[in-house]
Amino acid sequence: MTTETRITAAILLITVSTIAFGGLSLLMQLVRRIPGYLDNPVRRGLWTAGHAHAGVLVLFALVALLYLDRTDYPGPVLMLIRVLMATAPILMPLGFFLSVVRPSDTRPNRLILLVPAGGVALTAGTLLLGVGLL
Template sequence: MSDPTRTLAGVILLTIVTIEFGGWFLTKIARGQVPMTDFQKAFARAGHAHAGVLVILSLVGLLYVDLTGLDGFWLWVGRLALPVAAILMSGGFFASSAGKNVTQPTKFIAILWVGAASLAVGALTLGIGLITA
C-alpha cells in the first residue's frame, strides 16, 4: 500500500469516533431526550447509517486503489471519491433535516445528491481501473 493511501486510510479510521458520537446521539433521540419530528428521526438514522457504511466502503476501496494502475488525477479520484461521498451523503441527510419542527427536506438535500454523484464516480473509477489493470 502506498504512503498516501495508507495515510488516508488512517484518517478515515479516525472518523469512526465521530460516527460513534452520532450513535450515542441517536440513543438520546430514541429516548426522547432530543425533540425531533418523525421525519428528522428518519433522516438522522439514514445519515448515521450512510456514514458508517460508506466509511467501511471507503476503507475497502483503498485496499484496491493501488492495484488499479491509475495515476495522477484518476488515482486521486479513486482514493478520495468514496470518502467524500461518505461526508456529503451523510451530511446531506443531516443538513436537509436541521431546524425546529422540520417535516420535509430543505434545499440542502442537494448535498446528498452531490455525494451520490461522488459515490458513483468513485465506484466507476475503481471498478474500471481494476478491470483494465
C-alpha cells in the same frame, strides 16, 4: 499500500469516532425522549439514514482503498478516486443531517442535495476503480 492511500484510510478511520458519537447522540434522544426527534418522523428518518449511510460508506471506502493501488492509474487519477471515495461518506450523511437541523423542520431544506452529490461521488469513484481493476 502507498502513503497517500494510507493517509486517506487513516482519515476515514478517524471519522469512525464521529459516527460513534452520532450514534450515541441518536440513542440519547431516544432514551431521553427529546422533543423534535421522536415526534418528528421526517427528522428521525433522515437522521437515522444519515447515521446508517455514514457507517456503511466509511466501511465501503476503506475496503475500496485496499484495491486502489492495484490499478495502473497514474497518480492524479488515483488521487481523484481517493477524494471521491472519501467524499461520499461525508456529503451524504451531511445532507441527511443538515436538511432537517431544526426540531420543527417537517421538510428537508436544499441541503438534501448533498445526498445525491455524495451519490455521484460514490458512483464515479467506484466506476473508476472498477474499470481500473479490469
